[in-house]
Amino acid sequence: MKALTYQGRHDIRYGDVPDPAVTSPTDAVIQVTAAGICGSDLHIYRGNPFSPELGYTPGHECVGVVVDTGDQVTRFKAGDRVLVPASVGCTRCRACAAGLTARCERAKSMTDLCYGVSPQLPGSQGQALAVPYADVNLVHLPEGISDEAAVVLTDNAPTAWYGCRRARIQPGETVLVIGLGPVGLMAAQSAFAMGAARVLGADLVAERRAFATTLGVEPVEGEDARTVIREMTAGRGPDAVVEAVGSDATIELALKAVRQAGRVSVIGVSQTKDFPFHMGLAQVKELEFAIGLCSVHYELPALLALTQAGRLIPEVVVSHRLALSEGPAAYELFNSRADGVRKILLDPAR
Incomplete structure (x- = not known):
């Protein structure tokens, strides 16, 4: 089949890879009808992969149609339209049984928890995908939910909802979202759905700030974001901050911008091993700080x-729909943040 492969920093290629197959009675194979490129895929693209190996297919966001199943798969059959959650559950531990796949007790590293970060679980940016423990790791797609919506529901939307939920957003509050990519935009929607009265949005890209206003977000304009945020909140600061970037600078901004006794929820993927967390600041401000990875299975029922x-x-x-064969250019575009790019969907049929 045709798929993208990661060959090194800024080196994504389109070509032939082996067809996925059912190798265990609990497996299924799906024909991918739409796949997404996630912001965390850019960590790999920029030369900060989660595995030292090369040549694997990246991606952990896709929807498709079941084409084959193992003998022990009972909930799905060929022809079923399905969503593939980005997080992978072993199905056998207590955490996975509760839908908390990101806390899987059998997982040894990130490579056990997500498609497309190593050869161990080849990713979704191809024409087909093998899904382990299919009865748990596939979700039937309800009527009326498009492929476009479903791809966002595989990771971006659940991550955003999880971040807002852990920020404990209450009706009437003011929320700051840092980073207005797909996860940040879904965090803004989620905050409003939870009852936020105002959502402020900070991002370095003017086009992203402008688009966010169409969702009711108040953009943070100006070079000194912290000062502008203070002015926008009458000197108090937002009640909660959802950080959707994962850089040291944006996490620090979240901690400094939030009000006294406020809540900070970090969902941007961070690979920092030594973050200079200002314990004194957090203690004096009496902050609540949450950080983690989303268990997609747990969040999906509410989101659907x-x-x-x-x-x-x-x-x-x-914002963009491209052929799978244009994958290398799609990565380059997404990395550049040009042309108003927000979310890119790939069509494996082209």
């Missing part, structure tokens, strides 16, 4: 219901 009801519109974050 909210999407069907029109309370969330995941597909609004999609």
Whole structure:
């Protein structure tokens, strides 16, 4: 089959790879109908991979149709339209049984928890994907949810909802979202759905700030973001901050910008091993700080219901639709943040 492969820093290639197959009675193979490029895929693209190996297919966001199943798969059959959650559950530990796949007790590293970060679990940016423990790691797609919305629901939307949930957003509060990529835009939608009265949005890219205003976000304009945020909140600071970038600078901004006794929730992927956390500041401000990886399975039931009801519109974050064969150029575009790029979907049929 055709797929993208990671060959090193800024080196994504399109070509032939072995067809995925059912190798265990609990496996399934799906034909991918749409795949996404996630912001965390850019860590790999920029030369900060989660595995030292090369040549594997990246990606952990896709929807498709079941084409084959193992003998022990009972919930799915050929022809079923499905969503593939980005997080992978072993199905056998207590955490996975509760849907908390990011806390899998059997996982030894990130490579056990996510598609497309090593050869161990080849990713979704190809024409087909093998899914282990399919009865748990596939989700039936309800009628009325498009492929575009469903791809966002595989990771970006659940991560955003998880971040807002851990920020304990309350009705009437003011929330700051740092980073207005797909996860940040979904965090803004989620905050409003949870009852936030105001959502402020900070991002270095003017086009992203401008688009966020169409969702009701108040953009943080100006070079001194902390001062502007203070002015926008009458000197108090936001009640909660959802950080969706993962850089040291943006996490520090979240800690400094939030109000006294506020909450900070970090969902941007960070590979920093020695973050200079200002313990004195956090203690004096009496802050709550949360950080983690989303268990997609756990968040999905609420998100599917909210999407069907029109309370969330995941597909609004999609800006570009390209052929899988254009994958190398798609990565370059996403990395550049040019052309108003927010979310890129890849079509494996082209």
